[in-house]
Amino acid sequence: MKFNKVLKNLSTYEAGKPIELVVREYGIDPKEVVKLASNENPYGTSPKVVKKISSLAKNMYLYPDDSMFELKEALANKFQLDSKNVIIGSGSDQILEFCIHAKCKTGSNVLMAKTTFAMYEIYAKQVGAKIIKTKSSQHNLKEFSKLYKKHGADVIFLCIPNNPLGECLDKKDVYKFLESIDKNTLIVVDGAYQEYASFKDESKKICPKDLINTFPNAVYLGTFSKAYALGGMRVGYGFAQEKIISTFYKIRAPFNITTLSLAAAIEALKDEDFVQDCIAKNFEEMKRYEDYANQKGFEYIPSYTNFITIRFEENLVSKVVAQKLLEKGMIIRDLTGYGMNAIRITIGTNEQNTKLFTLLDEVLEELK
Amino acid sequence: MKFNKVLKNLSTYEAGKPIELVVREYGIDPKEVVKLASNENPYGTSPKVVKKISSLAKNMYLYPDDSMFELKEALANKFQLDSKNVIIGSGSDQILEFCIHAKCKTGSNVLMAKTTFAMYEIYAKQVGAKIIKTKSSQHNLKEFSKLYKKHGADVIFLCIPNNPLGECLDKKDVYKFLESIDKNTLIVVDGAYQEYASFKDESKKICPKDLINTFPNAVYLGTFSKAYALGGMRVGYGFAQEKIISTFYKIRAPFNITTLSLAAAIEALKDEDFVQDCIAKNFEEMKRYEDYANQKGFEYIPSYTNFITIRFEENLVSKVVAQKLLEKGMIIRDLTGYGMNAIRITIGTNEQNTKLFTLLDEVLEELK
Numbered sequence: 001m002k003f004n005k006v007l008k009n010l011s012t013y014e015a016g017k018p019i020e021l022v023v024r025e026y027g028i029d030p031k032e033v034v035k036l037a038s039n040e041n042p043y044g045t046s047p048k049v050v051k052k053i054s055s056l057a058k059n060m061y062l063y064p065d066d067s068m069f070e071l072k073e074a075l076a077n078k079f080q081l082d083s084k085n086v087i088i089g090s091g092s093d094q095i096l097e098f099c100i101h102a103k104c105k106t107g108s109n110v111l112m113a114k115t116t117f118a119m120y121e122i123y124a125k126q127v128g129a130k131i132i133k134t135k136s137s138q139h140n141l142k143e144f145s146k147l148y149k150k151h152g153a154d155v156i157f158l159c160i161p162n163n164p165l166g167e168c169l170d171k172k173d174v175y176k177f178l179e180s181i182d183k184n185t186l187i188v189v190d191g192a193y194q195e196y197a198s199f200k201d202e203s204k205k206i207c208p209k210d211l212i213n214t215f216p217n218a219v220y221l222g223t224f225s226k227a228y229a230l231g232g233m234r235v236g237y238g239f240a241q242e243k244i245i246s247t248f249y250k251i252r253a254p255f256n257i258t259t260l261s262l263a264a265a266i267e268a269l270k271d272e273d274f275v276q277d278c279i280a281k282n283f284e285e286m287k288r289y290e291d292y293a294n295q296k297g298f299e300y301i302p303s304y305t306n307f308i309t310i311r312f313e314e315n316l317v318s319k320v321v322a323q324k325l326l327e328k329g330m331i332i333r334d335l336t337g338y339g340m341n342a343i344r345i346t347i348g349t350n351e352q353n354t355k356l357f358t359l360l361d362e363v364l365e366e367l368k
Numbered sequence: 369m370k371f372n373k374v375l376k377n378l379s380t381y382e383a384g385k386p387i388e389l390v391v392r393e394y395g396i397d398p399k400e401v402v403k404l405a406s407n408e409n410p411y412g413t414s415p416k417v418v419k420k421i422s423s424l425a426k427n428m429y430l431y432p433d434d435s436m437f438e439l440k441e442a443l444a445n446k447f448q449l450d451s452k453n454v455i456i457g458s459g460s461d462q463i464l465e466f467c468i469h470a471k472c473k474t475g476s477n478v479l480m481a482k483t484t485f486a487m488y489e490i491y492a493k494q495v496g497a498k499i500i501k502t503k504s505s506q507h508n509l510k511e512f513s514k515l516y517k518k519h520g521a522d523v524i525f526l527c528i529p530n531n532p533l534g535e536c537l538d539k540k541d542v543y544k545f546l547e548s549i550d551k552n553t554l555i556v557v558d559g560a561y562q563e564y565a566s567f568k569d570e571s572k573k574i575c576p577k578d579l580i581n582t583f584p585n586a587v588y589l590g591t592f593s594k595a596y597a598l599g600g601m602r603v604g605y606g607f608a609q610e611k612i613i614s615t616f617y618k619i620r621a622p623f624n625i626t627t628l629s630l631a632a633a634i635e636a637l638k639d640e641d642f643v644q645d646c647i648a649k650n651f652e653e654m655k656r657y658e659d660y661a662n663q664k665g666f667e668y669i670p671s672y673t674n675f676i677t678i679r680f681e682e683n684l685v686s687k688v689v690a691q692k693l694l695e696k697g698m699i700i701r702d703l704t705g706y707g708m709n710a711i712r713i714t715i716g717t718n719e720q721n722t723k724l725f726t727l728l729d730e731v732l733e734e735l736k
Contacts, residue, residue: 001551001552001554001584003470003471003615004469004470004473007615012617012618018433018435020435020438021433038430038431040429040430040431044426045426045427049425049428050426050428053422053425053428053628054421054422054425057418057421057422058412058418059600060418060421060597060599060600060601060632061409061410061411061412061413062387062403062599062600063386064600064602065389067386067388067389069388090621090623090624091621091623093622101372102371102375103371103372104372105372119622123621126618126619183369216369217369225431229428230428231428231429231431231432232427232428232429232430232431232432232626233428233627233628234432234623234624234625243369244369247371247375250378250380250494251375251494253459253461253462253491254461254487255459255461255599257602258628260601260626260628261626264428
């Protein structure tokens, strides 16, 4: 059977290894496995959310409310938008798909940083679009401008702050750049980690309302998978002017969100104290990673997220370090696939981080 | 902003109205609203599934196991397949998308019955494919053959049994037809209601293993949303030979299923007694609808599913009947959008069906 040509050389996204896999492959007691690989909120799900899920489980024979009225209203209220400016996705991932499917086809140009969220490229390639990347790994708006002038673009992806590196553009620089972009280019501002960045440094904060009012061609993406501690529930959202949102609705499959995911997200929005508390702890713990890296003489990228990227010199191979940690039950992310000799570690709880330092010490000793 | 041309004239799928909407719009007590519109299993979620969901809710901060190892194994065991023949989707809907995205582009031909599941056409149009439909509303394989010989097709959709009409092709006729189809045409056998059809009549039963072994170009689709009573959890599956499945994997977004959905589906598969019991009750209650229709002189389509389609003569307008029932808190599906003066009613519990007959009597009286 012949399939669409564009699929021929596509690679599939490699997700962070789940705990279940390590248990199966290395026979490690699940209680001993620590996963600091997928930038989840390590402080667990809000107890209010857990209660809500349990109370609704008996209704799962019914389809979800496909209008998503309540969640859209809750998000609109929080961000002072109209619910017509809101679309809900199975993770903000799915809104990335909507962006690509709405704007791109074979031969379209998609502009992004060299090292950024892998799905931008994967979704773009699925429709045959051409990927244009900066030479710099981290977001460099001068390079973005040069490439845009040279090639144009149907979609531009800005990951603010950037995953998997952790750096973050300033809001004022982003705005200045966006002013130079043609209104027929779709600008995607991926704010999956914005809660962290704006907590650490106000100058990084992107206000979705102001963004989409200032730039009618912008889409702002947010997620419940990170600070809101709902990675397992798959809920993200997109904000944009109504014309863009209504086009996305033409692409969205009905019932793209489970009933429990909708309810969990609504409940999570009510528990802001929990979220803010988790973010504060995140940056306290982040300091321990910076100290550790300094102590060992490792270079790290100052991070505005809930993870940290540590680079190695030639004497250490990130792939080997990650594998050895995995065999000890510690799951982190190797960035070899992104062309870097580096590892990305999610900032865990105090206890998890202590364990990481201990095991990494062991691995470094073994590799001496 | 200009979007892809194919999106211009697309319509969006109109889902069955959720109970929440009727409560909001007509101010009816949610306890009084009955939804017989989306072919859910009216006997509720298996208590074992409810227990499982509650026990796992606290882990929702972690991403799902994207390998979906356990659910794929469970399905493979049940259907005597290898897990390489299995892909999981956010409802079988998502596998329909995979089929279209793998095979179709602008100008592709997609063949289907005139009145069948609306998403076949919507997904096909999203990529600019041309829709070829039989003249007959119900599946007519002679017409399928003629149209196939004339136009060819990249994808053929067979809904066995058919939603929203309820009729069901015989397995032997399906096989005979499929033998005449070129191996480069993807054949999609949508078995969303197969559990019902094969319970009622063994000659309707399609064995997925035999189907994909006999026809390397066939995909079998199943769902947990109907007999397995998990409409709110969004889990469906596709079975095919490995070459097809691995291509679908290139299109699938990571983490397309929530953790609770995976767990619920695994648990639901363990509770076959519950499912069989629900199906038996379904056909007992269906008899009441047939009797009711006969009594009133309404024509109905003999159904192999958990719903029944009742046609009206010119003296009744299905849209009006459905609206009047809605205002009384009874949600059913009007088929005007499918070009028919007919309503589709999901077979509910004994009590729900009694209520339907009472309210429909009232409506018929009012419309006299």
